[in-house]
Amino acid sequence: MKFGGSSVADAACMRQAADLVRAALPPAPLVVLSAMGKTTNALFQAAHSAESGDLPTALDQLKGLIQNHRRAAEDLFEASVPEELDQALTDAFGQIELLLRGVALLRELSPRSQDAIASFGEGLSTRIFAAFLQHLGLDAAWVDARDVMRTDGTFGEGQPDLEQIRQLAKTNLAPLLGANRIVVIQGYVGATEEGLTTTLGRGGSDYSAALFGAALRAAEVQIWTDVEGVLTCDPRIVPGALPIPALSFAEAAELAAFGAKVLHPATIQPAVDASIPVTVRSTRKPKGRFTTITGEVHTGRSVTALASRGPITVLTVSSSRMLAQSGFLARLFEVFGRLRISVDLVATAEVSVSLTVEADAPLKPLLKELSAFATVKIAEDRAIVAIVGERLKHTAGLGSQVFGALPDINIEMISMGANEINLSIVIQREHEHEALRRLHAALIEPKSQGGAA
Numbered sequence: 001m002k003f004g005g006s007s008v009a010d011a012a013c014m015r016q017a018a019d020l021v022r023a024a025l026p027p028a029p030l031v032v033l034s035a036m037g038k039t040t041n042a043l044f045q046a047a048h049s050a051e052s053g054d055l056p057t058a059l060d061q062l063k064g065l066i067q068n069h070r071r072a073a074e075d076l077f078e079a080s081v082p083e084e085l086d087q088a089l090t091d092a093f094g095q096i097e098l099l100l101r102g103v104a105l106l107r108e109l110s111p112r113s114q115d116a117i118a119s120f121g122e123g124l125s126t127r128i129f130a131a132f133l134q135h136l137g138l139d140a141a142w143v144d145a146r147d148v149m150r151t152d153g154t155f156g157e158g159q160p161d162l163e164q165i166r167q168l169a170k171t172n173l174a175p176l177l178g179a180n181r182i183v184v185i186q187g188y189v190g191a192t193e194e195g196l197t198t199t200l201g202r203g204g205s206d207y208s209a210a211l212f213g214a215a216l217r218a219a220e221v222q223i224w225t226d227v228e229g230v231l232t233c234d235p236r237i238v239p240g241a242l243p244i245p246a247l248s249f250a251e252a253a254e255l256a257a258f259g260a261k262v263l264h265p266a267t268i269q270p271a272v273d274a275s276i277p278v279t280v281r282s283t284r285k286p287k288g289r290f291t292t293i294t295g296e297v298h299t300g301r302s303v304t305a306l307a308s309r310g311p312i313t314v315l316t317v318s319s320s321r322m323l324a325q326s327g328f329l330a331r332l333f334e335v336f337g338r339l340r341i342s343v344d345l346v347a348t349a350e351v352s353v354s355l356t357v358e359a360d361a362p363l364k365p366l367l368k369e370l371s372a373f374a375t376v377k378i379a380e381d382r383a384i385v386a387i388v389g390e391r392l393k394h395t396a397g398l399g400s401q402v403f404g405a406l407p408d409i410n411i412e413m414i415s416m417g418a419n420e421i422n423l424s425i426v427i428q429r430e431h432e433h434e435a436l437r438r439l440h441a442a443l444i445e446p447k448s449q450g451g452a453a
Contacts, residue, residue, distance in 0.1 A: 001020070001021060001024060001029045001030070001031050001032070001209075001222045001224060002031075002032040002033075002034075002187060002205055002206060002208075002209035002221070002222065002223050002224065003017050003031070003032070003033050003034065003224045003283070004034045004205060004223075004224070004225055005034040005035055005036060005037040005038065005039070005040075006037050006225070006226050007034075007224050007225065007226070007283045008033055008034065008036055008037070008125050008129065009036055009037030009038075010036070010037075010071075010072055010075075011071075011072045011073075011075035011076045012075075013283070014072065014076060014128070014129055014132060015076070015132075016283055017129070017224070017283065018129070018132060018133055018136060020224065020283065020286055021133065021138075021182060022133075022136070022138060023286070025138075025180050025182075026179045026180045027179070027219070028177040028178055028179060028180075028181050028182070028183070029182055029183075030173065030177065030183050030185065030212055030213075030216065030218070031129070031182060031183065031184045031185070032185055032186070032187045032205060032208055032209040032212060033122060033125045033126050033129055033184065033185075033186060033187060033205070034121075034122060034125065034187050034188065034205040035121025035122050035124065035125050035188075036068065036069065036072065036121065036124070036125045039065060039068070039121040039124070039125070040118055040121045040188075042061055042064065042065055043065070043096070043117050043118050043120060043121055044114070044117075044118060045061055046058045046059075046061040046062050046065075046096075046100060046117070047099075047100065047103060047109055047113070047114055047117045047118075048109065049061060050100040050101075050103040050104040050109070051103050051104070051107060051108065051109035052107075053104060053107055054104075055100070055101065055104040058100045058103075058104065059097065059100065062093070062096055062097060062100060065093075065096075066093050069089060069124050069128065070089070072128060073085065073086075073089065073128050073131075076128065076132045076135070077131075077132070077135060082131055082135070084131070085127060085128065085131040088127045089124065089127065089128075092120055092123060092124055092127070095120070096117060096120050099113065099116055099117050100117070103117075110155075111155035111156045112155045112196065114155070114156065115155045115156060115158075115197050115198050115199045116197045118199055119186075119188070119189045119197045119199060122145070122186035122187060122188050122189050122205075123144075123186060123189070125186075126142060126184050126185065126186050127142060129184055130142035130184040133182055133184065138182055139180060139181045139182065140181075140182040140183070140184060141176050141181070141182070141183050141184070142183075142184050142185075143172065143173065143176065143183055143184070143185045144185075144186070145185050145186040145187070145189045145190060145191075145208065146189060146190060146191035146195070146197060147168065147172045147191075148165060148168045148169050148172050148173055148185070148212070148215075149165060149168075149189065149190035149191065149200075149208060149211065149212075150164035150165055150168060150190065150191065150192070150193065151190040151191065151192060151198045151200070152192065152198075153192050153196065153198070154198070155198055155199070156198075156199060156201060157199075157200065157201035158190050158192075158198035158199060158200055158201075160190065160200070160207075160211055162211070162214075162215075162270070164193075165211055165212075165215050166215045169212060169215035169216055170215075173185075173212070173215075173216060174216060177216070185208075185212070186208070187204060187205025187206070187207075187208035187209060188200055188204030188205045188207075188208060189204075189208075190208075202264065203263070203264040203266070203267035204267075206223060206263055206264070206267035206268060207266070207267040207268075207270075209221050209223065209271075210267060210268045210269065210270040210271040210272075210276075210278065211270045213270070213271050213274070213276050214270040214271055214273065214274040214276060217274070217276075218271075218276055219276070220276065220277050220278075220279060221268070221271045221276055221277070221278045221279070222278075222279050222281055223263060223268075223278060223279065223280045223281065224281050224282070224283045225280060225281070225282065225283065226282065226283060226284060227280075227282055228243045228281075228282045228285055228288045228289045228290060229243040229244060229245075229279075229280045229281065229282070229289055229290040229291030230243070230244050230247055230252070230255070230260070230263075230280055230291040230293075230305070231243055231244065231305070232244060232304070232305045232306065232440065232444050233305060233306045233307075233436055233440050233444075234260070234307075234308075234436070237433045237436050237437065238306075238436055238437050238440045240440065240441075240445060241440070242444070243289040243290070243291060244291050244304060244305060245289070245290075245291065245292065246291070246292050246293075246294070246296075247291050247292070247293045247304065248293070248294065248295065248296060248297050248390055249265060249268075249269075249272045249293060249294065249295050250297075250390070250421055251304050251305070251388055251389070251390060251421060252265050252268075252293050253265035254307075254386065254388045254421060254422045255304075255305055255307045255386070255388055258307040258308065258309050258384060258386035258388075258422070258424065259307045259308050259309035259310075259384075259386075260305065260307035263278070263280065263293070268293065272293070272294070272295050275294075275295065277292050277293070277294050278292070278293045278294075279291065279292050279293070280293070297390045301389060301391065302389055302391050302392065302395040302398065302443070303387055303388070303389040303392070303395075303398075303443040303444055304388050304389040304390065305388050305389075305444075306385065306386065306387055306388070306436055306439055306440055306443075306444070307385075307386045307388065308383055308384060308385045308386065308432050308435075308436055309383065309384050309386075310359075310381075310382065310383030310384065310429045310432055311359040311380070311381050311382065311383065311429050312344065312356045312357065312358060312359055312382050312383065312384055312426075313356065313357050313358070313359055313361065313363070313378060313379065313380050313382065314354060314355070314356050314378070314379040314380075314382050314412065314413060314426055315354070315355055315356075315357065315366075315376055315377070315378060316352055316353070316354045316376070316377040316379075317332060317352060317353045317354075317355070317370060317374045317375070317376050318351055318352040318353075318374060318375045318376075318377070319351060319352075319373060319374035319375065320351055329348075329353070331373065332353065332370070332374070335366065335369045335370060336366070339362060339365060339366055339369075341357055341361045341362065341366060342357065342358065342361075343355045343356065343357060344356045344357070344384065345384065345413065345415040345424055345426065346415065347413050347414065347415050354413050356382070356384060356413070356426060359380070359381075363378065379412065381428065381429045381430075382412065382426050382427065382428060382429055383426070383427055383428070383429040383431075383432035384424050384425070384426055385424065385425050385426075385427060385432065385435050385436060385439065386422055386423070386424045387402065387422070387423040387424070387425075387439065387443065388421060388422050389421060390421050392416075392420060392421055392422070392423055393416075393420040393421075398423065398443075401442055401443060402423070402425070402439065402442075402443075404442070405435075405438040405439050405441070405442035405443070406427075406435055406438060406439070409427055409428075409431045409434070409435055410427065410428070411425045411426070411427060412426045412427060412428075413425065413426035414426075
């Protein structure tokens with residue numbers, strides 16, 4: 001059971017999470033926690049303040065964190081914080097202060113030091129939560145993730161050693177798990193073989209949950225969040241967006257890549273590889289609908305969901321040298337590779353190539369190099385709208401439905417993904433939300449009303 005920062009943001013959220021953990025018994029849950037909401041960002045801010053030499057600001061930012069965690073603990077324990085927890089919090093805050101003073105003294109924040117500071121957020125939340133479970137009379141143990149999550153020395157984005165994690169989980173986790181027993185552990189945090197603290201980077205707590213689940217051969221990996229699973233579109237844009245009961249790993253990957261607020265697929269890959277279902281559930285509506293992500297293909301629908309991302313920039317590269325000539329595309333993409341510019345969509349014609357890049361891509365050096373052998377046109381402030389579904393290739397009339405829903409919106413580029421489950425269009429960004437609403441009404445809502453979605 002993995003709970004994100006918003007699910008353990010304060011005492012009220014922790015009580016709700018504790019109720020969910022207790023309801024999961026007697027099977028043995030491994031509870032993986034993120035830091036309390038916004039704690040990691042605050043730790044980064046304090047570290048950067050110290051690096052700039054502004055130690056007073058760094059210590060003020062730390063003071064705010066201390067107050068937030070103390071307040072949560074006092075609320076949970078009705079002002080009578082257990083002595084052991086109180087000492088653990090005092091020790092942790094003392095260590096953070098020492099690290100900040102060291103950074104300020106050296107005016108240097110190395111990736112190694114940054115990981116050491118950032119890791120405290122998960123340590124604090126899990127200490128408080130484990131103590132609260134014990135306060136409720138539950139058999140709960142706290143485990144340091146650094147004793148299980150073995151990574152290489154890539155600070156900020158540690159690469160897990162799957163075999164070592166399996167062995168360490170067998171030794172340090174499995175014996176603690178049993179009927180009606182709970183183990184609480186940190187997400188996001190790991191350590192090298194030498195014992196140096198590392199972090200797993202973006203989506204680190206989800207990744208930790210999947211890695212631990214795979215190592216323990218768990219029956220399920222539950223990701224508890226603030227929505228009822230993965231939705232057919234962003235509900236802030238399409239109020240009628242619906243929860244998706246089942247999602248394939250490939251669909252989740254496409255949706256995440258094109259801006260949907262879903263699990264980043266790389267973070268759940270270990271569970272999918274081990275054939276362990278991953279469910280996305282709501283802490284606010286624990287008995288409500290949820291999404292199950294597996295490696296299976298779900299063929300009962302044509303379109304699964306919509307996603308969008310913007311702003312993006314469209315480059316159209318034209319040259320008569322493309323005509324019946326080999327090697328042009330290789331030369332073109334060699335420039336992108338050398339400048340480390342990622343390309344999302346590509347569409348080709350006889351003498352031109354259109355492609356999309358992020359809005360903050362370094363265009364000046366790119367244009368300088370491309371102009372040596374081609375003409376380049378730029379269209380900025382565009383958006384990609386992605387239509388995702390396992391059966392897109394086999395859905396007759398899909399193109400007609402898409403164009404029919406957008407008769408007055410100019411589609412500047414269209415691309416079918418290489419895996420044939422993503423049909424993406426590029427439009428002016430000002431039309432992004434309207435396009436999503438119309439496409440959802442045309443492609444998803446009628447089917448859901450008829451029971452096919």
